Amino acid sequence: MDIKVESFKLDHRTVKAPYVRKAGILTGPKGDIVTKYDVRLTQPNVDSIPTGGVHTLEHLFATYFREYMDDIIDISPMGCRTGFYLTKFGDTPVEDIIDVLKKVLKKVLDTKEEDVPATNEIQCGNYRDHSLFTAKEYAKGVLEKL
Numbered sequence: 001m002d003i004k005v006e007s008f009k010l011d012h013r014t015v016k017a018p019y020v021r022k023a024g025i026l027t028g029p030k031g032d033i034v035t036k037y038d039v040r041l042t043q044p045n046v047d048s049i050p051t052g053g054v055h056t057l058e059h060l061f062a063t064y065f066r067e068y069m070d071d072i073i074d075i076s077p078m079g080c081r082t083g084f085y086l087t088k089f090g091d092t093p094v095e096d097i098i099d100v101l102k103k104v105l106k107k108v109l110d111t112k113e114e115d116v117p118a119t120n121e122i123q124c125g126n127y128r129d130h131s132l133f134t135a136k137e138y139a140k141g142v143l144e145k146l
Helices: 051-068 094-109 132-145
Strands: 019-027 033-040 072-077 083-089
Touching: 019 094, 033 094, 051 072, 051 083, 051 094, 051 132, 094 132
Parallel strands: none
Antiparallel strands: 019 033, 033 083, 072 083
16 A cells, blocks of 8 residues: 555654654645644653643644744644644744744743633633643653753
8 A cells, every 4th residue: 555644654663752853845836835844742652642731732832833933834733642743834944943842842831821822612622621730741851852
C-alpha cells in the first residue's frame, strides 16, 4: 500500500522528543507556501499528555504562538497526544520555531487559571476538560530538555 500521510512514514521508534521538525511544504495553486511542523513534546509510545493538559495547551498555544508569529494557519494537537502540528504560511526555519516554542512554554508556566482563554461553554466544545496544572508540568519538562 502506498502511504501518502507523511506522519505515517515516520519511524516513531527512532525520534527523540522533544523536537521540532519540518514535516512538509506545499505550494498552493496561487503560489502560496504552506509549511507543517511537527512540534513533538513527549516521546512517542513512551509518554503522552493527558487530555485535560493537551486541551489546555491547545488553547494556550493557539493564543501565545500568534503573539510571536505571523501567518499561522493552525496549531492543533496530535491524536496520539505527544505533540502538535503547527501549520503556517511561508517557510520559517526550524530554529525560529524552537525559539518561539521556548517563549510560549515559558508563558504557559506564568499563566494563571483565569487567563486560560476560551474555557467556557460558549467558546469550547468540552470546556470542563482542562488542566492548567498538567499543561504546566509538561511545559516545564519540555523546557528542561530543549
